Every structure is written in structure tokens, then in C-alpha cells.
Amino acid sequence: MAELIPVLTIDGPSGSGKGTLAQRIAKTLGWHYLDSGALYRVLAQAALQKDLDLNSEKALADLALTLPVWFSVAEDGLRVWLDALDVSDIIRSEQVGNAASKVAALASVRQALLQRQRDFRQLPGLVTDGRDMGTVVFPDATYKVYLTASAEVRAERRHKQLKEKGIDSNLADLIVEITERDERDQRRQIAPLKAAEDALVLDSTQLGADAVFKQISAFIS
Ligand SMILES: Nc1ncnc2c1ncn2[C@@H]1O[C@H](COP(=O)(O)OP(=O)(O)O)[C@@H](O)[C@H]1O
């Protein structure tokens, strides 16, 4: 029974550290990892490549149902594939992030990706991050965390992260983009970004990644 397989969900706004912490904890525990945001990002990337209108719900839901997205684990972390193409870096741009947030507001797109996400619940356990992991996709998760930080600090982290990847960005633009994306994700009708009632809420504005890792590790031990 899938319900007996442990799950740790980490939800929160953009740049709060979900992916970094989720991957580190999955590696430590030897559990599987699902980056749910990558599914929406790959869908957005595929839609942009096909020049699809980001409001055309039926076409996007059909694309989501058959999307040839898959993951592999490399030395430097998760690799994301769209068919035979490694899209790990291209999907991390704010342009794709914004498009992902738009397609993610469509009910039939979310429905099309629901079972695919639940299928990641495999022994010995799953760590997953996103917006609705603890509220909608895995409401019965064993442990739920909601990770947040101020918009300024999150934008600064993203700025640094993009710079390390050799991608140019402007800090002031990033603050605006991240704030707009958070608002869209929070205000949408279906599966909005919010903390599950039974989640541990962690504000990492003043906490380094190691300190957050320690707090989550203590929470699940
Ligand atoms: N607590 C933290 N303090 C400082 N930097 C952090 C912290 N958590 C994550 N980071 C860094 O911030 C950036 C964004 O983190 P990421 O895990 O991609 O966020 P999210 O998945 O929530 O968008 C990464 O470069 C990561 O190394």
C-alpha cells in the first residue's frame, strides 16, 4: 500500500531553499526525490518550444498527459530530461519559471500531472518539494515542512545561483518577478501555495542551509 511508504514534503515560495534541502535530505536518507516544480517547468518549456498559447488549457493538459519528462541523478544533482534533451539548465530561467507558474494555474494541467507525481512514492521513501505537496498531492505525508524566507533574501539567493550557472540576471528585476510569481501561485483557485495545517513552518531568512538541514533532520528523526 502506497500510503505506508513514508513521505517528507517541502513546500514553499520560489528560492526558499526547497530543492537544495529536499535533495540533501533524500540523499542522506537514501530516499527517492521528486522535484514537482520541474514537471511544470518542463511542460512550460515544451509549450514554449511548440509556440502554444499558455492559456489554452486543453492543449496544455494533453501535452502534460504525454510529456516525455524523466529524471536522472548526476554528481552535481538532479538532471531533467525532455525526451532525449537535457533541459536541466534551460528550465531554471525566470522566463520558464513564470511560464510554469501560468500553466500550473490550470486545473486540468494539475489533474494531468497528479498521478505521475504520486507514482514517485516508492520504498524506502520519498522526499518531494513544490507548492501543493503537503496539501494536495500527498495530504497523508508522514512529515510536512513549509519553508519560507523574505522575498529580498530569496531573490538574492536566486541571483547568486544564476550567476554561478553563468546566467545573467538583475537583482531588482528578480525581486519583482519572484514576488509576482509567488502572488500568482498563492492566489490561484486550484492547489494554491500555502502551508498545510500540520506542516512545520521554517523561516530561513536568517538561517543558512546547514542550519535548516539540522532543523528538518531533527523534525523527522
Ligand atoms: N538557508 C539558505 N541560506 C542561504 N542560501 C540558501 C539557503 N537555502 C538554499 N540556499 C541557496 O539558495 C538558492 C535557491 O535554493 P533552491 O533550493 O533552488 O530554492 P527553491 O527550490 O525553493 O526555489 C540555491 O543556490 C541554494 O544553494
Ligand SMILES: Nc1ccn([C@H]2C[C@H](O)[C@@H](COP(=O)(O)OP(=O)(O)O)O2)c(=O)n1
Ligand atoms: N507543486 C508545484 C510545483 C511548482 N508549481 C509551479 C509554480 C511555480 O512558480 C513553478 C515553478 O516551480 P519551482 O518549484 O520549480 O520553482 P522555484 O524553484 O521554487 O522557483 O511551478 C506548482 O504550481 N506546483
